[in-house]
Amino acid sequence: MAHPPTTSAEAPAPVQTSAPAPAPVLAPAPARRSAWSEGTDRLRAAATTEPGRLRIIGAVIAVLVVAFGAVAAFEISDRSAAADDVVSRSQPLSADAANIYRSLADADTAAASGFLAGAIEPADVQARYDKDIATASRLLVKAAANTDSSSDSGQQIAQLNEWLPRYTGLIERARANNRQGLPLGGAYLRYANQQMTTQLLPAAEKLYDAETGRLYEDYDSAEIWPYFGIAVGVIALGGLFYAQRRSYLRTNRVFNHGLVAATVASAVVLLWLGVGHAVARSDLATSRTHGQESLKVLNDARINSLKARANENLTLVARGAVLTKDGTQDQYEADYGGEMKSLLAGLTQAKGLAKGDKAGLDPVNLAATSADIWQGRHTKARRTDDNGDYDGALTAVIGAKNSTGECFDQVDAAIQKAIDHEQKQFTTAAQDGRDALTGLPIGAAVLAVLGAAGAAVGISRRLSEYR
Amino acid sequence: MAKKPRLRGWGGVTGMAAACVLTAAVTLGPIAYSSGGEDGDGARIGGQGVGQGVTVQAADCTDPEASLTPSSGDGPTIDKIKQAGKLVVGVDQNSYRWGYRNPATRSLEGFDIDLVRAIAQNILGDPDAVIYRAIPTNQRIEAIQKDKVDIVVRTMTINCARIKQVAFSTAYFQAGQQVLAPKGSPITGYNDTLKGKKVCTATGSTAYDALKQKSFGAVFEDTASAKRTVPNQLDCLVRLQIGEVDAVVTDNALAAGQAAQDPAVELKGDPFTTEYYGVATKIGKDDLVRRINQVLVDYRADGKKSKWMQAYRTWLASDLKGISGPPVPKYR
Incomplete structure (x- = not known):
């Protein structure tokens, strides 16, 4: 095995003697000859004899096959790392950001619901608010640990950390005043809601968008075809084909075992590379369209339902104290209307995305039905309130049975179910995608080394015939 | 605007x-x-x-407060109310000390509500024979015009524009724009002490217009970083408490409601405008207007011991000091 290299080191010596012919031609120009030109000269000299040519061919093929393996391994580890980022880093971060966003909106809704119930807030509503604030705080710390503080996301996180305590302070003031029966509590609650909707929620939305953007970047880098690897693979196979054809034409021997082994190894790597990545790509694409994109739509729908619910509550808290700019409508009622519209549009979109997936479609349909009933009940409750029956309207909104609150809870639970389902869909498909690439980098490297060795053995067999 | x-x-x-x-x-x-x-x-x-x-x-229109002469006689509108057995009244449930839903009792209370009860007592013989309709500010005139309510008692200012749309009783309260600030504040009223101070007003309010005319150097316009005009006068108290503004300019009747919720603030100086509140009804319900004016005559009677003064002492006296009696009624 060690022979071919030693012979190839000695072999050029005799050939070199015939080389000096071109050397003087080049000599006049540069006084000192570069290693490069010396090398090309040697090569040119070597190319004039068959063993020399064989050595060159062997070297080129071995280099091509090794390069192929290296490029394939490199590209696939890159795609694999990106796919792994999708599964274990950026998607969880995006989900966390969605959760921060949801928790904040949910806290605002719970605060308004509890406020409406009177001086003594129901324990479950208070617990919900507390849990939301705790979740948001915890996830903000986690997100901060995973984010460069100077990045856009980092800035949103800093803003949220700054505003959240201010918000909870305002809510506590609202509660304290409400407990004393002062309408000032309602004014504080509305101010807190304004801070939430104009400062915190937009920042949380930006964070969510940035994290989701990062996720899509990871998707994109995982899904780029290993073009380079495939190109090098095709060239390597072409080289092998050329060498074997040449060998066949010159010796009439059909198979050179070494070269055949190299060809098989390269072909396997190429096939593995193409098919493996195609499978991974398709799994990732599935996780993206059936998981992540549904998740985005559902998360947005959920935020809209939360905002609509908060505004529905605030309509009763404000009792006509805040009007739209043109003075014709209650501001909170107008906001409710807009958010409800977005909610229904979002659910329609989610239905489209979940088409053909019954387990995903069912909860979305349920959410849409509940949202319709919610709207009907809301219109009735508004009419009751406009007719002066405030207590009746209050019952129709926060009562336990047949209230809009009941519908909201159903919508929220159904969307949660749909989100859980899509999250599972995502995780399964994305993990499959990532796993499709498992072993490929090492496999490609090993096979390429074997292939290169095979090519070297095959060529040295032929070389040995010239001794 | x-x-x-x-x-x-x-x-x-x-x-x-x-x-x-x-x-x-x-x-x-x-x-x-x-x-x-x-x-x-x-x-x-x-x-x-x-x-x-x-x-x-x-x-x-020089005297929008001048109303029909009082009478205790019945008429078609009063007959209808008696037939229904209930007086339907549009009220506020957001104005502390005027018309406000007490969350503890869940019932409405305040200066306006006391007046409503007196009217119901007079017409139907029962102060509780009332259906209260909490009506947002922007719905008041429509509620009257579309007969959704018989009357509106809701800190409603009598003015020339409005007497074209609804009929008013005689004035039952005189209010005016006034400055509200923390007790220890150097601000003493609508004067030079406002110079350089941040002042909160309700968007599009009389107070805002007054500052726009003469601000005494007060900072009251919104800037990109600070909002000083708010949707509702009560929002100003929030801004004052969290230190975003130094003073509030609003109707003193409502400022009294603010001061009642925060013992650390008080009304400063004197009111610098004059406005009158009246009970509103649909134009043409003359019998009802005359009857309410009669109720108001009785309500004002007896000087210091009048029902008016009782209501004033119950709801307003602690924060809106120095009122010795109701405004004098004007008739046309």
Whole structure:
């Protein structure tokens, strides 16, 4: 095995003697000859004899096959790392950001619901608010640990950390005043809601968008075809084909075992590379369209339902104290209307995305039905309130049975179910995608080394015939 | 907002044409009279039509508070109410000490509500024979015009624009714009002490217009970083408490409601405008207007011991000091 290299080191010596012919031609120009030109000269000299040519061919093929393996391994580890980022880093971060966003909106809704119930807030509503604030705080710390503080996301996180305590302070003031029966509590609650909707929620939305953007970047880098690897693979196979054809034409021997082994190894790597990545790509694409994109739509729908619910509550808290700019409508009622519209549009979109997936479609349909009933009940409750029956309207909104609150809870639970389902869909498909690439980098490297060795053995067999 | 300055201009022109009659209207014009849509609670109501009413009105409306003479006789409207057995009243449930739903008792209470009970007692013999309809500011006139309510008792300012749309009783309260600030504040009223101070007003309110006319150097306009005009006068107290502003300018009747919720603030100086609150009904229900005016005559009677003074002492005296009695009724 060690022979071919030693012979190839000695072999050029005799050939070199015939080389000096071109050397003087080049000599006049540069006084000192570069290693490069010396090398090309040697090569040119070597190319004039068959063993020399064989050595060159062997070297080129071995280099091509090794390069192929290296490029394939490199590209696939890159795609694999990106796919792994999708599964274990950026998607969880995006989900966390969605959760921060949801928790904040949910806290605002719970605060308004509890406020409406009177001086003594129901324990479950208070617990919900507390849990939301705790979740948001915890996830903000986690997100901060995973984010460069100077990045856009980092800035949103800093803003949220700054505003959240201010918000909870305002809510506590609202509660304290409400407990004393002062309408000032309602004014504080509305101010807190304004801070939430104009400062915190937009920042949380930006964070969510940035994290989701990062996720899509990871998707994109995982899904780029290993073009380079495939190109090098095709060239390597072409080289092998050329060498074997040449060998066949010159010796009439059909198979050179070494070269055949190299060809098989390269072909396997190429096939593995193409098919493996195609499978991974398709799994990732599935996780993206059936998981992540549904998740985005559902998360947005959920935020809209939360905002609509908060505004529905605030309509009763404000009792006509805040009007739209043109003075014709209650501001909170107008906001409710807009958010409800977005909610229904979002659910329609989610239905489209979940088409053909019954387990995903069912909860979305349920959410849409509940949202319709919610709207009907809301219109009735508004009419009751406009007719002066405030207590009746209050019952129709926060009562336990047949209230809009009941519908909201159903919508929220159904969307949660749909989100859980899509999250599972995502995780399964994305993990499959990532796993499709498992072993490929090492496999490609090993096979390429074997292939290169095979090519070297095959060529040295032929070389040995010239001794 | 854009229509406001134009109206002011018109008000000025017509005012000069009738200079003798309208001296007061011209000087106070933009603040007291042509502030057509303005109300106690600082939310503007009515659209373009209302505003135009003012310009037409300015010349022939000098005494919008003058109402029909009182009478305790019945009429078609009163008969109807008696038949229904309940008086349907549009009230506020957001104005502390005026019309406010006490969350502890879940019932409405305040100065306005006491008056409603007196009217119900007079017409139906039962102060509780009332269906309260909590009506947002912008729905008041429509509620009256569409007969959704019999009367509205809701810190509703009598003015020239409005008497075209609804009928008013005689004035039952005199209010005016006033400054509200923390007790230890160097601000002493609507004067030079406001210089450089941040002042909160309700968007489009009389208070805002007054500051726009003469601000004494107060900082009251919104900037990109600080919002000093708010949707509702009560929001100003929030801004004051969290230190975003130094003072509030609003209707003193409602400022008293704010002061009642925060012992650390008080009304400063004197009111610098004059507005009257009246009970509103649909135009043409003359029998009801006369009857309410009769109720008000009784309500005011007996000097210090009058029901009016009792209500004043119960709801307002602690924060709106120095009122010795109700405004004198005017009749036409």
